[in-house]
Amino acid sequence: MVRAVNPDYTPHHPKWYRRRIPIFWWIRKRAYVKFIARELTSPFVAYAAALLLMQVWALARGGAAYARFLAWLQLGPVLIWHGALLIILLFHTVTWLNLAPKAIVLHVRGRRIPDAAVVAGHYAAWLAVSTFLVWLLVRGW
Amino acid sequence: MAESITIEVQRYRPEEQSQPSWQTYEVPFQPEWMVLDALNYIKDNLDGTLSYRWSCRMGVCGSCGMMVNGEPVLTCAAYLKGFTPGPIRVEPLTGFPVIRDLIGDMSDFLEKLSRVSPWIMREEEPPLSKGEHLQTPEQLAEYKGYSMCINCMLCYAACPIYELEPGFIGPAAIALAQRYNLDSRDQGAAERMKTLSDAEGIWACTFVGECSTVCPKNVDPAGAIQRYKLAATVDHFKSMVLPWSER
C-alpha cells in the first residue's frame, strides 16, 4: 500500500485538525434554524413597541393626526404586514413561555413545583393579561 | 449472505493528510448492532488502522460519543437500524480539535471542569465526632439530575456557542457546577459564581437548548445555565441594594 505523506507533519508532535465554521452554521440543523428564528423575533418586538409609541404620539398631535394614523393602519399592505407581525409575536410568546420554567424554579414547602405547572401558570398569566386588554380597549364588537 | 449497510467514516491521519477525508466500509447489517458494533467490526475485520474511543459499551463511561449523521450520540446506544437504509456518516464530535480519525482532544473541557471546582467545598469541616452530613430525599432531588453527567461531551458537540467561542466554559461544566451549588452540604456557590458570572461563563450562553436535547442522561445543562443566570441576576441586584452584605 502506498502511503501519502503530509509534509507538515513532525513525528511525535500532535497536529490537530480544526474545522472552519461555516458563516451560516445555523441553517445546517433544524434545531438551529428554530433557534435563530426565535432570536430574530426581537426586531419585531421592538417594532411593535415603537408603533405603539407612534400611536400615542398621533393621539397627542390631535384628532386629525390620529385619523391619518388610523387610515394608514387600514391600508391593505399594512394590514398584511401586521398579520405577519402577529404570527411572529405569537411565536415569540409561545417559545418564551415554554422556556420560562428552565430559569424559574419554584418551591412550595420544600417541594419543587413541576415544570408543567410553571408553564401553565405563565399561560394563565398570558390569558389574564389579554383578557384585561380586551376589557380595557374594546367598547363594542 | 446477510444484508449489509454502508458506513462512511471521517478519517484523519495527520502524518498522511492535512485535511480529513471520507472512507467507506460495508458492514453486515445486524438489527441488534449499535453503530459502535459496526465500528468494532471494521476495526477487527476490515481496517485495523481506524482509531476511535470506546470502553463500557453500555452508556456509562461516556467515551464513545461521535457525530452520527450530523447528530452527537453515544455510538454504543445508537442502533444501526435507526439509520437504515444508510449510508451512515460517522464523524468525530464537533467543537473539539481532532487528534486522529474519530478522536477529539478533550483537554480543554478537563481544564474548564477543574475551574468550576466540581467538588463539595466547605468553609470549615465539622469534626468527625459530629457525624456525617445528613441529607433529606428532597435535598438530594435538588441536584441529583445534574449529578448524572458522564462527561461524554455530546452537549459540547451540540452547542454552537462552544465551537464559535472556544473560551465558553460550556454546558456540562456549568451543569456540574450547579450539581455542587445545589447540594445542601456544599458552601462553594459564591466561589464558583466568580468563575461563572464571567462573560465566558453563563453569559455566553444564548439558550440554543440543544445541549439538553442530546444529553443521554437527561442532565438538562441548558436549564442549569438559565437557573444560574437568574440566580446571578438576583445576587447582583441584592448586592446593589445591600452593598454591605457579603454575597
Added chain:
Amino acid sequence: MGRVKEPILWALFSGGGMVAALVLPALVFLLWIAAPLGWVTLPSYGELVELVRHPISRLSIFALASLSFYHWAHRFRYTLYDGLQLYHLNELIAVLTYGSATLLTLAAGFLLVAVV
C-alpha cells in the same frame, strides 16, 4: 459598554421578553388588526387621550416600550455576534444596540412625560 454588568442587561432582556410575550399579541391583534378591520370598536379619540394620560398608562407604556427595546438590543446583539461570527465588532455592536435602545427609551420617556 464593557462596564455595564451582564446581570443588568440580562434582567432587562428577560423582563422585556416576558412583558412582550404577555402583552404584545393581544395589543397587536386589537389595535392593528381587529380595529382597522372593524371587528372591534375602540374607545373614541377623546376617551383614548384620557386613557393614555392616566399616570398608570404612561408608566405601563413606558415600561413596555423601554423593556421591549432592551430586549431587542440584547437578543439582536447576540444574534449578530454569534450568528454572523462578528467577534471583532463586539464593542461596536454593543454600542449600537444598547445605544439605540437607550435613545428610544429616552424618546419614549419624553413623549410620555412632556408631549402627551
